[in-house]
Amino acid sequence: xxxxxxxPPKRNPQRKAKPSLAPPAARTRLGIRLSALASxxxxxxxxxxxxxxxAYPPREACPRCLIDDLxxxxxxxxxxxIATTAIRATPNLYFRDRVPWRIGTVLLDEGPIVIAHxxxxxxxxxxxxxRLQLDKSGQxxxxxxxxxxxxxxxxxxQLREMTNDPKHRRVLITDARTPMGAALAAALADAGCxxxxxxxxxxxxxxALLDDLSSFPKVELVRLDLTDTDSVRECAGEFGGKVDILxxxxxxxxxxxxxxxxxxxxxxxxxxTNVFGFMRLAQFFGPPMRARGSDGIDSASAWVNSLSVRSLxxxxxxxxxxxxxxxxxxxxxxxxxxFAGSGVRVVNVFSGPLETEWHDTLPPPKVAPSRLARELxxxxxxxxxxxxxxxxxxxxxxxxxxxxxxxxxxxAAGGGIDG
Amino acid sequence: xxxxxxxxxxxxxxxxxxxxxxxxxxxxxxxxxxLPPEFGQCARFRIEEVSCYDERGPAxxxxxxxxxxxxGTHFDAPSHWVSGKDLPYGSVDTVPLxxxxxxxxxxxxxxxxxxxxxxxxxxxxxxxxxxxxxxIQRGSWVLMRTDWSQxxxxxxxxxxxxxxxxxxxxxxxxxxxxxxxxxxxxxxxTVGTDAGQAFHANPPYPAHFYLHGAGKCGLQCLxxxxxxxAKGSIIFAAPLKIRNGTGSxxxxxxLMNGSGNIPCGS
Numbered sequence: 001x002x003x004x005x006x007x008p009p010k011r012n013p014q015r016k017a018k019p020s021l022a023p024p025a026a027r028t029r030l031g032i033r034l035s036a037l038a039s040x041x042x043x044x045x046x047x048x049x050x051x052x053x054x055a056y057p058p059r060e061a062c063p064r065c066l067i068d069d070l071x072x073x074x075x076x077x078x079x080x081x082i083a084t085t086a087i088r089a090t091p092n093l094y095f096r097d098r099v100p101w102r103i104g105t106v107l108l109d110e111g112p113i114v115i116a117h118x119x120x121x122x123x124x125x126x127x128x129x130x131r132l133q134l135d136k137s138g139q140x141x142x143x144x145x146x147x148x149x150x151x152x153x154x155x156x157x158q159l160r161e162m163t164n165d166p167k168h169r170r171v172l173i174t175d176a177r178t179p180m181g182a183a184l185a186a187a188l189a190d191a192g193c194x195x196x197x198x199x200x201x202x203x204x205x206x207x208a209l210l211d212d213l214s215s216f217p218k219v220e221l222v223r224l225d226l227t228d229t230d231s232v233r234e235c236a237g238e239f240g241g242k243v244d245i246l247x248x249x250x251x252x253x254x255x256x257x258x259x260x261x262x263x264x265x266x267x268x269x270x271x272x273t274n275v276f277g278f279m280r281l282a283q284f285f286g287p288p289m290r291a292r293g294s295d296g297i298d299s300a301s302a303w304v305n306s307l308s309v310r311s312l313x314x315x316x317x318x319x320x321x322x323x324x325x326x327x328x329x330x331x332x333x334x335x336x337x338x339f340a341g342s343g344v345r346v347v348n349v350f351s352g353p354l355e356t357e358w359h360d361t362l363p364p365p366k367v368a369p370s371r372l373a374r375e376l377x378x379x380x381x382x383x384x385x386x387x388x389x390x391x392x393x394x395x396x397x398x399x400x401x402x403x404x405x406x407x408x409x410x411x412a413a414g415g416g417i418d419g
Numbered sequence: 420x421x422x423x424x425x426x427x428x429x430x431x432x433x434x435x436x437x438x439x440x441x442x443x444x445x446x447x448x449x450x451x452x453x454l455p456p457e458f459g460q461c462a463r464f465r466i467e468e469v470s471c472y473d474e475r476g477p478a479x480x481x482x483x484x485x486x487x488x489x490x491g492t493h494f495d496a497p498s499h500w501v502s503g504k505d506l507p508y509g510s511v512d513t514v515p516l517x518x519x520x521x522x523x524x525x526x527x528x529x530x531x532x533x534x535x536x537x538x539x540x541x542x543x544x545x546x547x548x549x550x551x552x553x554x555i556q557r558g559s560w561v562l563m564r565t566d567w568s569q570x571x572x573x574x575x576x577x578x579x580x581x582x583x584x585x586x587x588x589x590x591x592x593x594x595x596x597x598x599x600x601x602x603x604x605x606x607x608x609t610v611g612t613d614a615g616q617a618f619h620a621n622p623p624y625p626a627h628f629y630l631h632g633a634g635k636c637g638l639q640c641l642x643x644x645x646x647x648x649a650k651g652s653i654i655f656a657a658p659l660k661i662r663n664g665t666g667s668x669x670x671x672x673x674l675m676n677g678s679g680n681i682p683c684g685s
Contacts, residue, residue: 204450204572206579228447229467265459 005155008298020293020342021094025137030058038132038140039385043077046070056112077130079108084124106130106144116142120156133162136343163383164302167192169244174199177209179356181249183369189217191377199224226250226277236284247304250277253358257319274324293343304347305332309393312400313407349376352392365391437677441641442492442670450576462487488666494658495637499665502632511664518603519657523560525647532565532586539589552649557601560654568608568642587614590625597633604636612637
């Protein structure tokens, strides 16, 4: 059994913060495919249809028959630990700070033997479940977990290096005065957050959501208006060094595309909040988070973007919103590059239409904010980089992966959304 | 014998004429009029630094700012309202200069507004003012003092589920000021010239409807009206000269008789 992670002590003001360090990131082009799989929680290895065997590590051709059309096929990840060791001395700066570090060899049921990072509960001879996990460099590694889950499994120190579990962490919700912000505040408290900074713009505008928020456990309201550079600067000045997980929930949504809209005032408001708001957050919260990416078990951990699946391909009924989210998706990719090596993961959560007032003309299925919050947190606990929530988003995502041009044409014809 | 402007200059220099600022600082978090979300919204005041003695401009600091025409302490021109849309000289760039510098009558409704957040100034209140201070002269600004400018944030905008609650004039009072007294315009300390609940009046927003329909102007979000005398002050309220503009943030200054003890402008 794992033991629960105690609440980390308050920071010793005489201790220097640790620099951001990451394990080795170099991978081959085929190796990066494993990282791509890990980013969405999938596990596949190359399979040779001629030899009927899996190959690992990734190769250009089957090591046995040299046929070069290996096919990436799903595997269970189940297997047995055949040997373990602990690294106690290493010149690698990242691991030097974290020794002893346990690794082992795992014989997968499907045949290959992989070197895996070991959960504290996994010993030689144990049945385990190996999965691909992104490490602090953002690249995939194998990680072996107990075959049967236990209560505090996610508290394991080595696993926690690779996940973004909100437990004991401090989370900023950038716009908490939204149905999603409120749902997240509630779910994060349940997930064991240390504190929740709920960003609220224009405190002079009282409403029911704001009154509710003030009564949630662990929630501290903070002034944060993503459309106001000074406000973002001030909030980051006060709280930037305490934000372990930033969740950008800002959404200014209005229906409509471009031809039938009158003027640009609404579009400017949408871009100001959705697009420029993101840039302000990046400028002021990015540096303190990047500096704290390796600072112990409550280090800065993740930057989470709530994206519409419209970011992948325009849905003309919400054309301007699609454009904002396409920009957000592009900016999130840039941010990943800018955070690279810091240990801070940029997580994108894609969802279909949320059950909110601006989608009240759309038929179900729509994603309840509470479900989005739940799956977002599960994805952080699992250590994912891309999380897809709800049937509409899953459908659009799979059609986009299959053929973006076909999806574009179907959405343009207005008949592309199921339900 | 000094000419009139020389006497003014001496009055200013000696403090016998005092300058009062009736303007709120333009601040990103200052409340603006809230409309239902399906309507277009008033842009808040925003500021973006262009350079600050740094690599973006080594020896100078400057900012870009943006806001709506009706943000902060601001001027409403007749073309702001549908009732004034076809009037000549109805936009801020064409409003007659005489409207921008004019005497003011300050009607003190602060006691009533303190008692009743939805207080409506009526014709009786105006007549009561006139019996004490004399008739409101043609070509005056009428400023409705409520001390509302001393409220902050949510108390200032005072929004509830049934809308905003703040004092203003009733329809008859506005018609009286327009038809019987031919004022230049009406100034208030609240976020609009109309009361918070004026949407439910007939016509809706009667101050906007009657003032602008008659080519009169508005001043909103004024502060410091408690410092002005009931009569005898002069208001300087010149909006930015925006082509076809319906309003503009502006600095509103008043000249009034001072004690002579305080140097001008301090």
